Amino acid sequence: MLSVDVTRRLGDFTLDAAFESAGKLTALFGASGSGKTTLVNLIAGLLRPDSGSITVDGRVLADTGGRILLPASKRRIGYVFQDARLFPHLSVAQNLRYGRFFAPRGERYAEFDTVVDLLGIGHVLNRRPEKLSGGEKQRVAIGRALLASPRLILMDEPLASLDEARKGEILPYVERLRDEAGIPIVYVSHSVAEVSRLATNVVVMRDGKVAAAGPTAAILSRLDLLPADEMGEGGAVLEMRVSGHDQVFGVSRLRSAAGEVIVPRMAVTLGTVVRVRLRARDVMIATEKPVGLSAQNVLAGTLAALEPVTDNMFDARIDCGGETIVARITKLSMVRLRLEAGQPVFAVVKTVSVGPDAVAAAR
Amino acid sequence: MLSVDVTRRLGDFTLDAAFESAGKLTALFGASGSGKTTLVNLIAGLLRPDSGSITVDGRVLADTGGRILLPASKRRIGYVFQDARLFPHLSVAQNLRYGRFFAPRGERYAEFDTVVDLLGIGHVLNRRPEKLSGGEKQRVAIGRALLASPRLILMDEPLASLDEARKGEILPYVERLRDEAGIPIVYVSHSVAEVSRLATNVVVMRDGKVAAAGPTAAILSRLDLLPADEMGEGGAVLEMRVSGHDQVFGVSRLRSAAGEVIVPRMAVTLGTVVRVRLRARDVMIATEKPVGLSAQNVLAGTLAALEPVTDNMFDARIDCGGETIVARITKLSMVRLRLEAGQPVFAVVKTVSVGPDAVAAAR
Amino acid sequence: AAERLLVFAAASLKNALDEIATAYETENGQRVVISYAGSSALARQIERGAPADIFISADLDWMTWLSDRGLTDKATETALLGNRLVLVASAGSNVTAKIAPDFDLAAALGDGRLAVANTDAVPAGRYAKAALETLGVWNSVSGRLAQAENVRAALALVSTGEAPLGIVYRTDANADPQVRILDMFPATAHPAIVYPAAILSGSENPGSEALLAFLGGETAGAIFEAHGFETDVPKIEEGG
Amino acid sequence: MDWLGLGPDEWSAVKLSLRIAFWATLASLPFGILVALVLARGRFPGRILLDGLVHLPLIMPPVVTGYLLLLSFGAKGPAGAFFAEYLGVTFSFRWTGAALACALMGFPLMVRAIRLSLEAVDTKLEAAAATLGAGRLWVLATVTLPLALPGILAGMILAFAKAMGEFGATITFVSNIPGETQTLPTAIYTFLQVPGGESAAIRLTVISIAISMAALVGSELLARRIARRRGGA
Amino acid sequence: MDWLGLGPDEWSAVKLSLRIAFWATLASLPFGILVALVLARGRFPGRILLDGLVHLPLIMPPVVTGYLLLLSFGAKGPAGAFFAEYLGVTFSFRWTGAALACALMGFPLMVRAIRLSLEAVDTKLEAAAATLGAGRLWVLATVTLPLALPGILAGMILAFAKAMGEFGATITFVSNIPGETQTLPTAIYTFLQVPGGESAAIRLTVISIAISMAALVGSELLARRIARRRGGA
């Protein structure tokens, strides 16, 4: 449970943010300059709040009323900075081990070798930071924060300068941290894909204020909160149970009240509940059940609402067995298909568009 | 015309890169640590090649054979660094104007006010760099490089820490620079979306070597070159002519030998040739012409080939009037639809999935 | 051997005193250690408790200053040495001058300067000033002085040719081949140049008296004279 | 200036010391920057020799430095003759000589401070300036030196303070001529040489301290302003 | 050591100077770091006063500094009595006093160098260390001071060189007793005070320079190694 209610002035900019997040991974989302780093610095103890309080899992980190201000070194927070901030006088290995001994012996959960392998930095351990590439620096910074075995992790755009392949390796580890070690994470990101995959809760910042905060599914379906270009990335987030694995075709079947969805094979046991993001722009509407189409996921439902997004674009909300699926369609399609609220329709989704970044084990 | 053929050792790492690019925007693509920044530093003149030569539009920047090594200050190259590298002792405005007077008066094409507006940094002009957010710093760095009115622009992941909305504003400007001012650009990126939108040419780096180089369409359809997670982002890039605008529905019609495609309304005149990226993961295959489906783009063609991508995933290459469209499908779909090379099929694409980042004015 | 004897002596005495100390050590078997510095520094150090046994000053003032504070064994105060002032020119120059009342020192200087030790602070400078006043030439050259930190520095100004003329001790001039002595000032033109010596009241070393006696003795006298000092000096006047 | 109880000679010593310290600092600054640059950035075989040379005035007793100055820059010295003939500057028995001595004695301090700051300048910023079209001298003037400003300022204040206190080399080189080469330290020294001169010496010392403190406070305020404007970099 | 033609007194002056310079540098280092830290980071009203105080030995003629030392740390001085009684250290007319004088004279140089380097340390790195759990002292020991190493090294070499050359304060405070307080500079002075002493003075000066140069070269090599290992930061 992360509970923040602080104000802080920085020149002309004022941060005035209040939110609570019970989730294990809270995404901070917002445009450049909206105050994400400022907020993270306040949580880390690198900035002093002008007023307000910050509480993590019942531990008061700061409270101007009670005159409490835990120093950064006592907060046990692993902070991955937006700029890597590696120690230039230490080797990569020394950087990684720096925080190791400040954690009580019993609480050290991060394994040096595991983290090094995960981040693919084994070959640079003896180098000085200045001899690393941009992405390597960022990876070492992530490793350094993890190896301090923190009780809360703050990540300020940690994957921004990493390639997709590397992201694809690091994200599952972050998920495991979140799920297995139970370490709450605050994650700053510009990417809806990252947010929807990882976050249990989302806090949307705008001009120093919290524009919205809540569970990921609720926030991501409120597409107005997302930046224009990312809107198609939003959509429904369903919790579904793994009902079967198909060895031959390498797919898994997921079930929920909405129906059955086939996704690329997941390495989880039967019965596990996973989260599936169905991007609005990946969902089609059919008035007749399609035949001979490669898209294999066809969910029957009722067209619940048609919401204009832009002049020529609509979000169709389809009620499938009580769950809502969103499809982004053009006005043209709407007119041609003569869509009207209340009529029965099919939501059609390609299996491949439910890619690995759209499915995640639910907490 | 950018022509590079250099070697350079850095510790254990050796860059040995040779490629030519006639395009206006050459994307450098590759995993973290593959040597992108090293290559860019060599072009900028910040690193000295061990051997080889670099030529831009006939101007020899470096040639170890001819003992030519133009200093960085004489190369007229605008370099947006991976780390912003703003001058801490100068205000943002002073940073922006720093390079202004080094360009001959007649060659100054960048307008201060335009660039400031574009980058949304008008409100921070009087501030020192340390009082900027991460994204603001990066934007100022872009502005500083542009305002030097360079003859070649090097951008090392310039948009990595920017939100999508801001990216959406900056990218068109970069495109205009490329197209109108004719300034060649070398652009380092991890994002296939960015690359396919912007690049005329792509150079794929791997372990210090050039794994592939060529026109964007050719490279992006060779999906094996892309990182695993980005593979679905690859696909066909078609050059199509704008054949009509529909005021009522806000869409534009594009035509090529492949057929007609409807995309969200574009602000270009009729007859203009644009590039359309049809992501493999956004394309479906239908064995019968779909009816009642919201996906409006249905292109008739012949299934030319089925190429396995992973164990359970295939890329279907569809020949539509001589042009190739790629669809990513599961093995399951392939079997269920009994797809075989040579059979007539339809390629189905949602209009919304051909979003603004997938359509670009061709050069 | 008994504890070493510590002598505080004016720096200009070094050459002679080092020889004498060696002679004394071979004769008496007691080690003598000499700290050379400016008389003012030494006197102040004695006042602040320096563990010295014997003080040999370059002028009377600092000895009197100590004496007034009861820091010397008054009975042992003695005028150990004398010296003379000379007018020197650098060896290479062809300046000539004869010292006499109202002699034209200014003319001999030309547009150069007269090198002297500090005329307010350093004994040699004070004697030089007195002599020039007695001879009636002070006013004509007082604005043309180059005052140095000590006699050696004044001598250096002449030997390097910075100053055409200088007034220094005969002991210093004798030993410097770079300078030539033009003339010696009459002993009467200035207060007697006296190097007083005394055992300090803080001294508990039984050898002090023997050393002081040795300094006044024949062996020492010969060495002093070899270095150009005069050993035949008037007794210190009471309250001088 | 009666309230200070200063005689004309003392008053002129104050003025002279100020002038000497001012010019010693100012005139040695370009050389200080140059040498610091060479030491911080140069990679040539004689570098360590130059480094040693710069430190000499610190290592040698001041009297020796003064004596060597006398030999080389005196009226009869080769360097002195050169300066007199070609540049029209004479040093012997002039305040200029005192300034030279003070500059030389403060030089190692100035160079070291500037050099430390230069070495802390991030060369990546210089590279950035070069890509923007700035040639070497421009980079130096607009990036390197401004970033080294704290060290330049510190070097200047050290040189100034040293010049205010320098005694041994000054008196040996240019003597102690009231109104011409008598600085505060040589005046103080003179007073200390005679019994009872302490109070006058203390008065002058206090004046000297007051002047240097004023300079120090000024430089600190300036440095703080620079730091405030720049922030954490 | 006959090949140098050194007499026992001269030889002991060499050894003593080395010992004094070594201890002056070493013993003043912690104080130098402390004061530099306070001046670089502290924000309290008396800061500028402390800054002035540190500069005093530079501003005042060395003789005055020596005299003040004699008054306060001498056998009869209050500080001297305190140290003798409570810490068992006496300074008057001992090599320890010479070391004290040299340390004091070199202190402004040492502090300034360390301070410059401290001010150049990126506080963001200290913040990073704090988030990793390092308390203030740990941050100081593992981040701040290592990053300020160039300045600490420069400060030490300046203090050492200054100690090798310090004359005025030393001779005024602890006199010039061969084998006990006679350092190279005071020995050189004595030789310069008598006819014919020049060659001996030059010999000692050369020895002094050689020692300091060795220290300098050593420090430069060390600094270069640090710089090489760290790179551009």
Ligand SMILES: Nc1ncnc2c1ncn2[C@@H]1O[C@H](COP(=O)(O)OP(=O)(O)OP(=O)(O)O)[C@@H](O)[C@H]1O
């Ligand atoms: N000074 C150096 N010494 C030794 N190796 C170096 C040095 N600089 C870079 N390298 C290595 O060279 C390789 C290429 O570095 P480069 O910065 O060009 O990578 P990059 O492609 O830009 O990666 P990124 O996307 O992470 O920025 C990396 O493996 C890096 O560790």
Ligand SMILES: Nc1ncnc2c1ncn2[C@@H]1O[C@H](COP(=O)(O)OP(=O)(O)OP(=O)(O)O)[C@@H](O)[C@H]1O
């Ligand atoms: N020290 C400062 N003084 C004045 N304004 C500041 C200071 N630091 C930050 N700001 C301003 O506060 C706002 C929020 O900054 P912050 O770094 O929190 O943004 P952010 O959300 O992290 O943005 P980005 O995504 O670009 O990193 C910005 O507009 C920035 O200009």
Ligand SMILES: [Mg+2]
């Ligand atoms: Mg930020």
Ligand SMILES: [Mg+2]
């Ligand atoms: Mg890079």
